[in-house]
Amino acid sequence: MSIREQVINTAMMAHSAAPEAARLTMGQKETILNQIAEKMWDERSFLQSENARDIEKARSKGLSLPMIDRLTLSDNVLAQTINGLKEIASFPDPVGEITRMWVRPNGMRVGKMRIPLGVIGMIYESRPNVTADAAALCLKAGNACILRGGSEAYDSNVAIAEIFRTVLEDNGINPNAVSLLPTTEREAILHLVKLEDLVDLIIPRGGEDLIRFVSENSRIPVVKHYKGVCHLYVDKDVDFSMAVSLAVNAKAQRPGVCNSLETLLIHSSITDEFLPKVSRALQEAGVALRGCERARKIVNGMTPASEDDWYAEYSALILAVKIVDSIDDAIRHIAKYGSLHTDAIVTKDYSASQKFLREVNSSTVIVNASTRMSDGYVFGLGAEIGISTTKIHAYGPMGVEDLTTTKFIVLGDGQIRE
């Protein structure tokens, strides 16, 4: 079979399994997910020996230590993954929920009922535990999924998918509800994203290159985010210690992730007093600062920020600092350089907080909390399948609910159109 035929074949099988996945009751899904969690622990020596082959190949290819670390299914990673599965098992079931219902003048009741999307294509990189998370979230929302992980984790991904498929089969469910692309060729992605009649949604997770590649070639809707250039704007009327704490937490608590801070905007009326304080705290946390000219006049030894710095997602302990003369300037800066991910204001002023909430249209807009709070778990969505910075379908952190849609339901007693 050609790669194209293999992909079409997998997609057709997943598509046929989707109605069964959609009909699973909440109880069945809970049982199946808990059984998968248990089986993953029981079979950890199998999982780890398959994983060892991926690691061996990665070593012989000379992959970096952090890459190999991310690839490794240690007991610790497995235990976390299994806990995640049990948590997903215990969520409320989104499927069948009637989100609204209203009555029309002719007595007809109209409502919206949550249903699964159908088939979800997940395209991701490296970490094999994403295979388990993604498959579990898709199943919980009643969807079939087609998984395509990184080639370096292929054997681990096959082993994890096998556990899902075995448990599905043991419960009399079509195992193709969890399908893995049988090839790691990049070409396979190209074929998958053209199958608009078989796949309902594509979720790519990984580097900007992968996401652009998927998005430019897909005929299927894609929910994605390219990068997180998050801002914290420190308004003129502000609690200094809160502002310092939010800046340090947002930048330094975990600088490699997409909701960490990249640019600090400070109102010019407080700069003389505030900037030295926040700079000291950031530098103590190991953060290197790159400033606009005005900021550099106040703090000695700050590297100059270039135009590129305002667009940068450093993913490292580097922070760009800019002084602005008003909240409007801050909002304009965010609109121009931001990435629609997460932007925050710290302020004591009511009308500034409301203006920021209203006028910044990033997917998450925060008053007086760290940008690091922008996360599906922290928001209470239960789990996060990804973050969307495109406004269609879902915008911001996506939970299980975002893997569903709503259909209209009509309850009549004979109404006709006059």
Add this chain to the structure above:
Amino acid sequence: MSIREQVINTAMMAHSAAPEAARLTMGQKETILNQIAEKMWDERSFLQSENARDIEKARSKGLSLPMIDRLTLSDNVLAQTINGLKEIASFPDPVGEITRMWVRPNGMRVGKMRIPLGVIGMIYESRPNVTADAAALCLKAGNACILRGGSEAYDSNVAIAEIFRTVLEDNGINPNAVSLLPTTEREAILHLVKLEDLVDLIIPRGGEDLIRFVSENSRIPVVKHYKGVCHLYVDKDVDFSMAVSLAVNAKAQRPGVCNSLETLLIHSSITDEFLPKVSRALQEAGVALRGCERARKIVNGMTPASEDDWYAEYSALILAVKIVDSIDDAIRHIAKYGSLHTDAIVTKDYSASQKFLREVNSSTVIVNASTRMSDGYVFGLGAEIGISTTKIHAYGPMGVEDLTTTKFIVLGDGQIRE
């Protein structure tokens, strides 16, 4: 300027106007839309003389009389359009609505606030009044729009857009919030749908060819429906007169539209008694029947239905009739041949009604009402910008709300990530 440059230019101007459109208050939008409605009536002789040029060209090209009829901005069509604008003006404003808000264990409040999508590209055919409807709905939801109507209505569309733009300008708003592509070349669509950084959503309305062309070429999310192959399933335990009334209304009240009935499915246990009754009523309404073999044995002179008939959207007074042995057979038939538009059951049986509601995943699923009820106005959405049969973003009739998205808002008092 090349066609590509013209399109990019228009899109850039609409994109720049979008933040102004997003900031309009409910009161401003009401005023502007009412002023547009009044101006359209005041300037009807201008609109009609521009329209006359389109009609003249259409005549010289030999367009059919129904086509010319759809093109014509009669006093009656204008009055209806103006009423539509006034109705849209009076809707509640979706923008800024906080649809949910909850509290996290750390005291942080998390909510979802409705915001405009940004820039919407509308691609449609023939009827120039769609220009007014679409522009008004986009504006109401705080969006800028780029309109591309049929080439045969170009002068009429320019005239209508000009009225919108003049009123916007009179109110100090950037008129590019309502933009029309300055060319009618089909190539322009190709360029428009590639501008993913400037346009947030594409809504094509028209024939299946146009919609496929848009959908296959677009890098921007597309909300669409190809066709409406709607079913009515007459269950075994049924009020015959209601079933007959629903079948006749769904098929014959307005056969040319997408929510009219195309296939009637009848439970085999009632066929002998019910089929003659419904056939007579349908034939009296001028409907030609095409039946499966079993149906043809009961009703004389029914044309045989071929496999193609089950897929057909007749848009005419023709109806396919099939006898099925169970509700499961009916659901399977709908899943195989349906178009995810609107499907209905008529039944007195509680569990049949619930099974149908649960297992048919069309965008509208109806119990005991005509498929013709599947409509934004009838559902109380206020107006309808289109119908989506793709499950992403919106599914079913789309109202003003579906031209918005929600962002997460967070109200904290200093929360950081531990």
